[in-house]
Amino acid sequence: MSTDRLRIGVVGGGAFGRGVAKAASRTGHEVTLWSRRAGAVDDARIRVSAELADLAAAELIFLAVPSHVAEQVATELGEHLDGGHLLAHVSRGLVGDALEPVSSVIRRLTPVRRVGALAGPLVADALALGTPSGAVVGSHFPEVADAVREAIAGPSLRLYATDDIVGVEVASALVGLLALAVGHAQARGVGPAALATFLTRGMAEASRLAERLGGDPKTLAGLAGYGDLLAVMAGDERPEQAVGRALAEGRPLLEATRDAGGYIEGVTIAERVVTFAAREGIEVPICDAIARVLAGRPAAEVLQSLMVRSAGGE
């Protein structure tokens, strides 16, 4: 690891943004966190700014905003960046009806080309506290993965790299969706075998989507896909799971998402995945089932319709 201090910018004062800022600052780098809230972070070494222009001086920028504001933030941020910046996003969403990966949004709306996606079982708390964890950086550019490593990896964080950025982004988004189903199923007392079948077939759907969007289905077997899903099963208590549980308990969706912390990527993506898949001729019965439950259909009926589908080759 280089001893040079990197200038790092973090966009987004949410839990993940703050976690990245803390991890990078702990590694000894110079960190500027963009957040609309003053005092977003309790670390004197981290400079907090409400001006995106202040990030122009950064060499590596982490974009940690929800996917539904990615376009807006990228447009504003793009005004201050050029081809020299490296950028990694941590979004777990896909944008719009075309399920556009966030990396693609960044390339469309900013001059930045050297883009990466950070994903996997890594959660905000692990970053902030430095507890052992692992993640993967997807990027066509090896230097992006190297820079992210330099910024936040260390004895407690193992960072792997792949050039299949789209695969990483699709995996990350679809695991978020499945995490909802995990919360829901666990609350309803669905047994391990049924849940495992459901999730494995869900991951098969994710592979098909990844492939259609230009990713490699094999990436789903890595940290961004199964790695992340195993962390859900091991009980990393992420917001999607909490929403799923609340829904199973009969609480309305709005209330459930509010209690889980606001914007939940997995909730918004279900319907769009189903529409996209129908248009592209891809079979996604699991995603469709989750979408129907989110739309308020009785879970028992939905599950029943899944069970009576004819099972084909795996």
Place this chain on the structure above:
Amino acid sequence: MKLKALRALSERPIRLPRLRPYVPQPDDPPIFWFDGERKDIVREVARRVTARHTADRRRMELVLNETALAEIRRLESQRDAEAAERLPFWRGLARSIARLDDAQKRDAVRDIVTRYAEDVAGNFDPRVYRLAKHAVPKLLTGVMAPSRLPEELATAVDGHTLIGELLQVEGDLHRLRHLEKVGTLVYVPTHSSNLDSVVIGRALEQVGLSPVIYGAGKNLFTNPMISFFMHNLGAYRVDRRVQARVYKEVLKVFSQVMIERGYHSLFFPGGTRSRSNLIESHLKLGLAGSALSAFAHNRVRGVDRPVWFVPTTINYELVLEGETLVEDWLKDEGKARYIIEDDEFSRLDRWIAFFRKIVGLKAACIIRFGDPIDCFGNPTDDEGRSLGPSGRSIDAGSYVERRGVPVEDAARDAAYTRELADVLVARFRQDTVLMATSLVAHVLFRRLVRETPGLDLFARLRVRGEVALPRTELAAEVGALRDRLVALQSEGVVRVSDTVRDAEPAALVDRALAVWNGYHQRVAARALDATITAEDPTLLLYYQNRLVPFANLLVTDEADRAAAQEIARIGGARPLLGTALAARSA
């Protein structure tokens, strides 16, 4: 012995003797300097490639073994005169590698690399260029319309020529003429025919743009006449049979050094002619990537010489080798023979038939130079400055910087190149100029698909002469298709030729039938009384394939919807997903 001499004629560069070296004039295009720099360039290429492989003994052994093995394998299967001459060398080398000391190994690597570089490097002779400039159009006129020859011989150099009428050149030529003076242009055209390099050379000349250097397959050098012109007009030789990795490196570095020095270049990013006539959607950009490395290399040395890519489409009303190419595509979809040596291009009678057929057709070939983009897919303004998404100008040099300093990085450049390919694919779609033959073929083929539901592509291609429609109905459908395309053109989605835009639909039908019939050996569509019959689905498929990416947008009658959807899937056409960069640049 005699045979050997003949072969040497065709395979070795024939150069005209020159007593005094040519002294380039200030207004001469960069390529006029090449003759003086050639030696220096070959030496530089050899030096760089050698340096990569001679850092330690292990690497030297690796490259020697690998190259010897690849060359022995190639020559053994070639079994020609070259094999007889070179096989003993490679076999000898393979046997002796282990016994060579380090200095000898280094020499061996350098010798091999230098020999490759010499073989690749072309030549440029201003006298041959001037000869070609004046004589070739007249020669072609002589073939196509002998009656016009006296008239053309009498006119001034830039007078109205038959070739000028046949070939229409479009695009922001004013901007290109400016940019070629302040930076290096890299033309990246679509590729349909072996005529392409001739046609584009002629197009550049016609509109006052500098000649370019380009790599031509060694198979094109077997005809002594063509070989002579190629050698002396800036073409460098690419021998696709040579599989040795170090040879490919030599090619890349050669092209990189040329671009670093400001030689305008041309690459066919599709690699080979589009067998199917589909607009290319899988670009390899292999050699074109060297343009980016050249830009980075110059930046690192503090040289600010911009490089721009010019996406270019070459559009034919009639494709010389169409019939052979489409057969090849269908025979082995995806696994095409890489080098076809027995197609129409190598047959003089086909050339004559081709040119006789297109004579009198205004704009039988349209070359469209698209707006230049930088090496990173960004659009540029009139001065060539790169533009960000909001229209703000940005420094292209920043893309090769790391922590504020320009650096060379092969992996980074490979990634940029890959993304550039997406931008080019989008540009090709947008800038392809659709011709009458494509429209008429699309209407006929769509009708064939509509009337043969449930058949697969191959079964459909056997439905010959069974689908017919009244001439008036065909003309009406062609008219509706044309109107739809003109509307899409105003949205910037497609482009049509002036003929397609302005002519009566019935005239478009007549034009297409006249062009096909009598040139192609098979009859694409037959007109009998007032009925037009789809005679040869394969040819119709070939010509209509240019419209595949737009098929779903072109439906004006709902009865055609299902057929259009099927057509849209031809060739596994993938929608441009996740290529936001492409959308932005477009």
